[in-house]
Amino acid sequence: MERFLKEAKDGSRVLSTISGSKKNSILREMANELRAKTKEIVQANTLDMADADKNNLSSALKDRLLLDESRVEAMAVAIEEIAALKEPVGRVLDGWITEEGLKIEKTSIPIGVIGIIYESRPNVTSDTAALCFKSSNVCVLKGGKEAQHSNKAIAKVLQSVLTKNNLPTALISLLEDSSREGVAKLIKMDKYVDLIIPRGGAGLISYVSQNATVSVVKHDKGQCHIYIDKDAKLDNAIAIAINAKTQRPGVCNAMETLLVDKVIADNALPKIKAEFDKAHTELKGCSKTRAIIDVKEATEEDFDTEYLANILNIKVVDGVDGAIEHIVRFGSGHSESIISEDITTAEKFLGAIDAAAVYVNASTRFTDGGSFGFGAEVGISTNKLHARGPMGIEGLTTYKFKIYGSGQTR
């Protein structure tokens, strides 16, 4: 693996010399080449699908794994959209002249070599490769064993375009060692790899975070809350809560627990229950909630569970301070929202809650690169440092200071 990663590292120097227009034309070639090789890719995918049958994968997993003509077309379109993004490298982020007359330019540059560890969806292979290439980063892709034939076929197509353009195939590297040991080695290779992005289940992410010596941007648990304050417009509040829970329960920015101000609980909870019943949401409540509406009991463990399903905890709290208290204890720092017309209460919540995205009067479901207007999304980071929250392609850059002098000494 070391030789392999050394080639990737050397490749990052080559990549940093390629102009933006050249990168974009290569990306468009890649999109077209994926279209031209649809048959080969779908054929490779049938091997993975056969393995999936053999291994009794769930139908949800099989759906994520499946590639057909329209999904390959979607992969090609995604690459074209990435080609159309603004050049992320070379942006002057800040600049000033020092007392000694040195002109300092803080400039965005690629991170270098980025390792992506992911599972099932084979389109991650082409999406990630394109995002990294666009930002002049070499990617080392480590896909799941279940998608190995599809991933190999996709990488082969992308690499063939690199070769046609006299570029090393190492710029888009696919790690074929699908073993756990492969991951264990990769995340310790700080000599060659500058960043690891694990995309997958909680087990993978925790393993990588605890063992990597390379920097990690992780996409972890979303234990999101909405707090309905006594000064909320109740209709607004209920509509937002329904949206945050039920529009797509299986994603990280969906709400898991609804907090209700005790002052309005008697009036609000029956109305809340009526709407959630229509949406077939399974409700669980604290003892105060259950004194007002008939729902199952929510345990401490429930308040700590990311259901990723149409299940909701409800808790009656003592005003905004009670809501903050609960979120400090159970929140995962992803997305939290207060529904209130009172500006002082709202600002208190916005100030006190430490999460990537803190909302007033809106659904937590807006925490993603698309809704934020980032064009393409690398992921939603739950890191506190480097990148936090929705991560656009700029999240794949770092910076250096360029300093222009005229003979200055100290």
Added chain:
Amino acid sequence: MERFLKEAKDGSRVLSTISGSKKNSILREMANELRAKTKEIVQANTLDMADADKNNLSSALKDRLLLDESRVEAMAVAIEEIAALKEPVGRVLDGWITEEGLKIEKTSIPIGVIGIIYESRPNVTSDTAALCFKSSNVCVLKGGKEAQHSNKAIAKVLQSVLTKNNLPTALISLLEDSSREGVAKLIKMDKYVDLIIPRGGAGLISYVSQNATVSVVKHDKGQCHIYIDKDAKLDNAIAIAINAKTQRPGVCNAMETLLVDKVIADNALPKIKAEFDKAHTELKGCSKTRAIIDVKEATEEDFDTEYLANILNIKVVDGVDGAIEHIVRFGSGHSESIISEDITTAEKFLGAIDAAAVYVNASTRFTDGGSFGFGAEVGISTNKLHARGPMGIEGLTTYKFKIYGSGQTR
């Protein structure tokens, strides 16, 4: 330790509610209290000095350890300067309105709990505590055993001001467990600690980087180069080289290797040697260098050594490409400089070199917070992510997105 760190974590919520003017008045009180307790601090320091004698510490180390009246006064002044800095928390870093009409504000916030692991100099205790307090971060200070009495005395003074202001002493925590095991535990406490900054020798930094599960901002080796191009003004070039090597050889932004374009080597090297001889610099050279001037041999190992002393490697290289080649191989990503009047050559160097600070026509010695105009310096980061290069107090903040809606759902 866990209970101790939990108090620190809880303290970070308290700290985030204190206004800027209150923080500044507390900092000024701390400065005055240090002055008032000079005698006690100097007395505690004599215990450390006695231990230093017993343990035969070098005179350089003893000088770093020593506190007298003027050094305590300098610590107080440093705190007052930190109080005078612009408020680092609550800066709106970016802002926009999304297509759905959500107003997004990207706002700077404290990182949370910052662990600082450092050696000898006791003034680091007050400097770091003040920088963290100013940026609303709780600090967990882990000083060296050799300065334990001084550190304890300083922390006691700062904590007494916290107590007078009804604040928990945990906001400025001093870890009294000076053992290696104490460090080993601290750097794995990602549940309570958000960032570790190790300040000390290479051994400490490497140990922390390899074993921490908490994010680390490190201040590592500075293997800095200056390349004199054929299109340099030679007088300028020599003055810069002399400055970068000899003005303060023991620091990380000092030059370790001088690269000279082969086209001008015959003419330039004798002049370079004459000036460095005046500065009593010990010169070592590659074989091409030694064919022109009489110096010792520079080995591969020498090119990889941060001397931190008045010793310099010289290498003759094949133009800017040869210089880039050498720096890619031996540079540590700290500070690199090209001396050239040719704009195309200079920009090639500025673009190709991946280092925190890349200079044209200036000394590498300018890489620090003071020269960059940052007011106070937290350190010089050799990380590639989060903070890179000179790190002002803003380096102790991260951000969150505040999102203002009016009932939006998805």
